[in-house]
Each structure stands twice: as structure tokens, then as C-alpha cells.
Amino acid sequence: MSETSEFLGIVSGERRRTHAEVASRADRIASGLAKIGVRQGDCVCMLMRNDIAFLEAAYAAMRLGAYGVPINWHFKPEEINYILGDTGTSVLIGHADMLHALRDAIPKGVTVLSVLTPPEILSNYKIDPGHLKTPDFAIDFESWLAQHQPYDGPVVPQPMNMIYTSGTTGHPKGVRRNAPTPEQAAASERMRAMIYGLKPGARAILPGPLYHSAPNSFGIRAGKLDGALVLMPRFEAEEFLDLIERYRIDTIFMVPTMFIRLMKLPEVVRKKYDVSSLRHIIHAAAPCPADVKRAMIEWWGPVIYEFYGSTESSAVTFATSEDALKKPGTVGRISPGAELRFIGDDGRVLGVGDIGEIYSRMAGMADFTYHNKPEKRTEIDRDGFITSGDVGYIDEDGYVFICDRKRDMVISGGVNIYPAEIESVLHAVAGVHDCAVFGIPDAEFGEALMAVVEPQPGVTLDAGDIRTRLKGSLADYKVPKHIEIRTSLPREDSGKIFKRRLRDPYWEQAGRRI
Numbered sequence: 001m002s003e004t005s006e007f008l009g010i011v012s013g014e015r016r017r018t019h020a021e022v023a024s025r026a027d028r029i030a031s032g033l034a035k036i037g038v039r040q041g042d043c044v045c046m047l048m049r050n051d052i053a054f055l056e057a058a059y060a061a062m063r064l065g066a067y068g069v070p071i072n073w074h075f076k077p078e079e080i081n082y083i084l085g086d087t088g089t090s091v092l093i094g095h096a097d098m099l100h101a102l103r104d105a106i107p108k109g110v111t112v113l114s115v116l117t118p119p120e121i122l123s124n125y126k127i128d129p130g131h132l133k134t135p136d137f138a139i140d141f142e143s144w145l146a147q148h149q150p151y152d153g154p155v156v157p158q159p160m161n162m163i164y165t166s167g168t169t170g171h172p173k174g175v176r177r178n179a180p181t182p183e184q185a186a187a188s189e190r191m192r193a194m195i196y197g198l199k200p201g202a203r204a205i206l207p208g209p210l211y212h213s214a215p216n217s218f219g220i221r222a223g224k225l226d227g228a229l230v231l232m233p234r235f236e237a238e239e240f241l242d243l244i245e246r247y248r249i250d251t252i253f254m255v256p257t258m259f260i261r262l263m264k265l266p267e268v269v270r271k272k273y274d275v276s277s278l279r280h281i282i283h284a285a286a287p288c289p290a291d292v293k294r295a296m297i298e299w300w301g302p303v304i305y306e307f308y309g310s311t312e313s314s315a316v317t318f319a320t321s322e323d324a325l326k327k328p329g330t331v332g333r334i335s336p337g338a339e340l341r342f343i344g345d346d347g348r349v350l351g352v353g354d355i356g357e358i359y360s361r362m363a364g365m366a367d368f369t370y371h372n373k374p375e376k377r378t379e380i381d382r383d384g385f386i387t388s389g390d391v392g393y394i395d396e397d398g399y400v401f402i403c404d405r406k407r408d409m410v411i412s413g414g415v416n417i418y419p420a421e422i423e424s425v426l427h428a429v430a431g432v433h434d435c436a437v438f439g440i441p442d443a444e445f446g447e448a449l450m451a452v453v454e455p456q457p458g459v460t461l462d463a464g465d466i467r468t469r470l471k472g473s474l475a476d477y478k479v480p481k482h483i484e485i486r487t488s489l490p491r492e493d494s495g496k497i498f499k500r501r502l503r504d505p506y507w508e509q510a511g512r513r514i
Contacts, residue, residue, distance in 0.1 A: 005248040010052050010223055012231040013120025017052055019226055022059070027150035029060035035148070036091050036111050040065030040156050043087035047071045047080065047094035049125075050231040053115045053141070054210050055223050057093045058161055065156035065179065070163065070211035073098055074475035077105035082171055083164055084110060086372055095121065097131040099138055112138035124233040157181075161220070162371060163213045163311050165416060174371030175213075175311045187364035188314075191337060192221060195307050195315045197251050197280025201227040204251040205243055207235040207258060208414070213311040214284055218253040237261045241273035250279040255414035256288035259296050260444055270299065278303050284315070285414030286446045287402065287514050290328035297321045306332060308402065309360075310388040312368060312380070316340060316360040317400045330399040331392075337363040340400065341385050342393060355393045357406050359385035404513050408499070410439035412447045417478055419449075425473050426451065429466055431459035434489060437480060438503040441510035451480035452502055454489045461485050 009018040017025075038044055044061040046068060048054040054070075061068035069087050071080055073095075084092060084107055092099075092106060093113045106112060114134040117127065134140045157179035164172040180188060193199065196218050204222040206229065208215035222229045230247050232240065235258055243249065262270070282305045297304055302321035308331035309315040317340075319332025334340055341349050342356035350356040359382055370376040380386045389407035394400050410417045419437035426435040433456040442448035455461045463483040470479045490498040507513050 002246070004246045007228055007247070008226060010055060010229045010231065011247070012050065012052050013118060013123075013233070015052065015118060015120070019224075022052065022056055022223065024150065025145065026056045026059035026063065028145055028148045029056055030063040030151035030153075031148040032144060033060055033066070033091060034064060034151060034153065038064055038066050038090060042066045043069045043089045043162065045069045045071055045084060045087060045089045045092045047073055047092060047098055048115060048210075049073055049095060049121050050206065050210050050233055051095070051115070051118060051121070052231070053093070055219065055229075058216075058220055059223075060151075061161075062158040063151060064153070065158060067159050067162040067176065069174065070161055070216055072164070072209075072211045072475065074477055076473060076475060077102055078473065079172075079475065081105040081107070083174075086171075086174065087162075093141065096134055096138075097127045099135050100128075100131040103135070103137060106137070113141045113144055114138035115141045120233045124236075157185075161216055163211075163216065165213075165311050173373055173376055175368050176371040177368040178366040180366040184364055184366050187337065188366075189221075191315070191335065191362075191364075192217065195305075195318060195335070196221065196253065196282055197305065198222055198225060199251075200225050202251045203228045203247060203249050203277070204253075205230040205232065205240070205247070205249045206253065207232040207240055208253060208255060212285070212414070215253055218282075222251070235261070237265050238269055241265075241270070241275065244278065245274045248277040250277050252278070252281045254281060254283045255285045256283060256292065257286070257413040257445055259283070259288065259292050263292060263295055275300055280305060282307060284308065286411045287512075290324075293324050294328070297325065307335070308332065308400065312386055312388065313360045314362050314365055316362065319399075323399065327395075327397070327399045330401055332400060333398050334394075334400065335362075337365075339363070339385070340394065341382075343382065343387075350393075352396050353393055355391060355403055357387055358390045358392050358400075358402075359387045361385045402514060408438065410447050410449060412439065412442065412449065412477065413445040415477055417449065422449070422451065422470070422474060422478055422480065425470055426453065426466070429469050431456050431461050432466075433457075433459075434497065436489060436497045436499050436502055438499055440482065440503070440506040441512065442481070448482065449478070449480035450482040450484070450503075450506070452484050452486055452489060454486055 046057050058068040091111045095117045096114045097117045159179040162174045162176050164174050198221050202225050206219045210216050284307045304321050306319040307315035308317040316338040317332040318335045339361050341359045344350050344356045391404040391406050392402040408419045422437045434454045437451045439447035440450045490501040
């Protein structure tokens, strides 16, 4: 056995920390946060890429009974400012290079802790060398940490991180789940152990970003199981295979885009690496093409599992490799403790084979609300069942299939994107009369954003100029990959753009609807 295959702790690039070191640092971070004024139920915001310090900060917030709030680091300053204000946080912990652009975006009274941007991040991203030092409005994290002893306060219920999901009205919503009772915590851990495949001593790798719901939940749990957790700064297919072999990885959370990139590697490259240690690979967040799923199972064996759910609902279905081969396209059977209803447009609960909007609830799970937006929670609730707007059906054998999304949400590479937010920015572009943003098929990401823009009479618009304007206000992944300019858009009798007439031809040509 090599040293790497036996290491126990958290790995990021060439850096390693044992579980004892991580626990000690998390306790000292908790002590420092308490002195800043963080209390049970408060929020601690984290603006970091995948890093050991991210997990340490999350564990520290949990130790205080506070909510760790991961911020999507692709967000622009105005988007980050919204989350800092909405959470009412008193502290922001972030990588130094990303803090420099936020001087005017950080509310007064927020303590900013600057984490040194690690070498593996620097080698994977284009970062301004002038932004590597601690900004003059921030405190160096390591110097601050050295001043504090381990926290010795009372043990309190530990909530999970509060994840912000993209909003249909232009602002994301924080999914704030109540701190679980001991019974709920135990039930939740049993369910997630089944879904994620995480067991004591698991050797896991996390190639997805910690600011997303499922990778965050997976990573926080994997980092506490006394095995190994390898963090990737970004997914690179061959490096991923190398890490599996070097660390004898057995458990992984992935998204279908990663499968597609792996299958694009030449066969000679794929065969170079020993993946025989793999035991449980779970994927979610976006539809996986059935042929890709089959090819991955043929390569790695029947170790690939899938779940369907959301930040709000958790994993309400579960599929094994055998399920995927037996019922191509299924997202599995209903998970233990979950209930699903398929609701028609008239509000009736539908039967087997009938397509309707999917509502779900999970027994034993702590309830949630949307932070500062309880009315939004009410909007998605029907008799205690909640929906994320997906449409599907259950067949006679109990397998669930997703057919479409009732709302306009686009899932690109596992990332939820809401067109309404982008359309609101497009409407502010000079010369734009109207616009429609929607998802079209994409071979790598599942969906890509398409914007169709109608100029004002007599105005000539340029797609490149529009893209530049959008990049000034939106995270890059929200900027449409395709922009088309048309002199007129199809409209309903009400005058509203008939978006389906724009969208459907792309999906009909691809032979799928989601």
C-alpha cells in the first residue's frame, strides 16, 4: 500500500490534514467566531472554492449551532452583497483573491477573514497575482486563528449549512432547515448513508463544488467518517482517475456532465487507471442520458447509483445500476420514508402512468423555510407535500420518470439557472425591446442557455455586446451560451412571448424534453 492510499484525513492538492488537525482548527475557529458575536441560529458566510478551510469553517459554525452559508463564488459583487445582507451575517470567510473585488459589496459591520488562496487553486484558475494578499479591509485568517483556544461552550443542536437556491424573481432563497431533533438527526443520517453510500472509514473524493447542496452535504459527512476525503479544485477527467487510483477511492458524488467528460477520454487513457476500489458512486442534479449511464456501468461495474430530489426535499427516489439497466431513464423507486404525489393541472392526485407535477415529503426530516421569505415556502406546499416544479410519472413497477419541468428552470451541468433573473438584466440593456431565455439541448452539460432578443424598432443589436453587458451583472454561468437576435417573437393572444414555440424545436430535434 502507498502512503497516499493509507492516509486518513482531508486532502487538497499536495496539502493534507489529519482528522485531529481539522477538528482542532474547527474548534478554534468556533471560539473566534463566538468572540465576533456569532450565536446559535446566526449565519456564517463562506466564499471559498473547494478547500480544507471551507470544511473547517462549516464544522465551526455547526459547533455553535449556527448556519454555514456557502456563497457561489461565481456570483458578481451585487449578488454576493444580496446574500450577505439577507443572512444578516456578522462574518465573511473567503479566499483572499475573491475578496478584493468586494470592497464596496460588504455591508458595514461584517468582519472579513481572508484565507490564503492555496496552490492547487492558483494552478487551476486564472487569478490576478496582485490579489493574493489579504485586502486592507480584511483580517488574515491564520493570524486570527492562532489567537484562539478551542471552543469549550455547551453542545447545541447542529443545523446543516443553509444553501441558497436560485430564485425565479431575480434573488436566490436560503433554504433554512430547523436544527434536527436527535431522532430526526438519526433518521437523516441513515437515509443519507444509504443514498451517499458513506460508511465509517469511507475513502471519498469530491469533484463538485462545495457551494452546491448535494456536494456540500456529501463533503461535510465524508469529512467526519475517519477515512479520507479528497477535494478537487475543479473537475479534470484524467486527474480524477489518477486520484481514484492513488487514494483507493471507494465513494463519490458526481453529476452526469462528469460522466460525459470521462467517456470522451480515449479508451487507452481510461484503461491506464485502476478503479477497482470503487464501491458506491452516486449522481444527481440533472438527467443522465441512458447510453452514457450504460457505458459507465459497463466500465465501472454495477456501483453507480442515482437519486432525485432537491435542496428542499432531499433524496426522494433512489436507483441502483440494475434499475438503470432494467428501466433506462428512470430516477429510481421512492426512497424509504419518502412519499410522492403526481398532481394534475386540475389539482387531482393522478394514478400510475399519468404525468403530473411531482410533490413529495420525507418522514422524519426537520422542516425548512425560506430565510426571510416564509411566503415562498407556502407557494410550493400542498397538504404538506412540496414541489420543485418537475413533471413526471410513476410506472406500474414503482419506477419514477421525470418528463419535463413545469417552470422555466434550466439545469446546465447540474446547476439550477432561472431565466427570469437573466431576462430582467437583458431588459435593462439599451435597445432591447423584449427577450426570452430558455434551455436547449447540450451534449456536455445537458442544457445550455439560449437567449432570443427582439430589438427596439430601428435599433441594431450585437450579440457580443449583449454578452459583455450581461457579464457585468451576472455570474458567467448565467450568461447565455447562445444569443440570437430576431425582429419579432411569437406571442400568445395576451401579448406574452410564446416561449415554448421558441424552445420546443430544439428539443424535438434532440428527441428528448429534459
